Amino acid sequence: MKNKNSMKKCINLQFMMVAAGAILFISISSTLLFYTIFKNQVYDDLKAYAHVLCEIDDRNLFQDMNYNPQEDDLRITLTDAKGWVTYDSIADQETMVNHKERPEIRRAMEHGEGMAIRTSDTMSMHTLYYAIRLPEGNILRIGKDSGRIYHILRNTVLLVLVLSVITLGICILLSHFLTKRLLTPIEELTENLNGTGQEEIYMEIQPFVQRIKEQHINLLNNARIRQEFTANVSHELKTPLTAISGYAELIGSGMAGEKDAAHFAKEICQSSERLLTLINDIMKLSELDETDVFHEKESMDLYMAALGCLDMMELQAQKHNVTMSLIGKSCTIHANKSLMDELLYNLCSNAIRYNNRGGSVVVSVLQEERGILLSVKDTGIGIPKEHQERVFERFYRVDKSRSKQSGGTGLGLAIVKHIVAQHDAEMELISEKGKGTEVKIWF
Secondary structure, eight states: OHHHHHHHHHHHHHHHHHHHHHHHHHHHHHHHHHHHHHHHHHHHHHHHHHHHHHTSOGGGTTTTOOOOGGGGTEEEEEEOTTSOEEEESSSOGGGOOOOTTSHHHHHHHHHSEEEEEEEOTTTOSEEEEEEEEOTTSOEEEEEEETHHHHHHHHHHHHHHHHHHHHHHHHHHHHHHHHHHHHHHHHHHHHHOTTOTTOOSOOGGGHHHHHHHHHHHHHHHHHHHHHHHHHHHHHHHHHHHHHHHHHHHHHHHHTOSOHHHHHHHHHHHHHHHHHHHHHHHHHHHHHHHHOTTOOOOOEEEEHHHHHHHHHHHTHHHHHHTTOEEEEEEOOOEEEEOHHHHHHHHHHHHHHHHHTSOTTOEEEEEEEEETTEEEEEEEEOSSOOOGGGTTTTTSTTOOSSHHHHHHHTOOSOHHHHHHHHHHHTTOEEEEEEETTTEEEEEEEO
């Protein structure tokens, strides 16, 4: 519970930091934008005033003028072409110094007009100035005290701050709500991995939750398979070991006669062979289960590999009175040769072991549109339809008594399935009870 609360607080804090950063950025940007727009508007107004005043004869410019510019925080100044003040609406022009070095007046002399924001030496106030050169060369300058601008700007900043605080509060509430809604399904999933009662979740996290459920199911299945596998291995190992131990004890105690001792020794030998075969198959499955084990592949002739397998299994086929044949032609595939030999051995061994006496096994290697086909077909006992989907499971046997009598470990087809998957091939099982089985693999 402590970890869950810490995670919620961490996500909430991150959401709030992002929201606060975004609000701060927008607030500063909005304030600067408003200031720039307002400043430009003031300059446009000053420029308009100046153009109106330019139309008045400058000699009578301010004579008999009842309007006081100070009422609108305006200052009007007129200088001659050399920068000496001839009129100022606030100060006595006689006491004022030459203004030709003032930035706005200098620009007006050079370019016809000029603007500047600076502290006035006369009024000791921050002022916005606009100056324009008159046709006679005189300079008309209009200034506006920035105090009102800053007052408006201050009010604007206060308004923005209030709105920012309100917005941040709303973001905090939304963050808390969204975090709770986002994490609740995940928390419930950790407590109930079956995922019941989790219909109301975000569409965006549904794949994530579904993936966790699938992984949980896979883990349970894998655990069940491992448990079954361990139990089956223990059972399969116990049978031959018990037989070996029992027969060896009888021989060692001297209770068995010469004839019985020979029979017991033969049984010990058969159980040992079965035990070794079982161990080899278990080791092979463990190797195939390792996903990080790399099986080097090469170009190989599948037809020649099948021919070698038939030669190797000739004695086993004769022992079961089964005939074997190979049809097809040379076909090259990219595969691991030892795994292909293992695959061929397991398929052919099953086809012989579960065949009828006098039956046959036909191995085919053909080039088809779907790919290179390897087929192993027998005339054996066949597999009932209800068992066909499970015959590739480990230790699964259709006829357990016959499997043990024939020496099968129940792992052959599981190994075949792994090898097929390792080579990205496709496999199909066709079988009918009493008529035989065919396994097709396309590379």
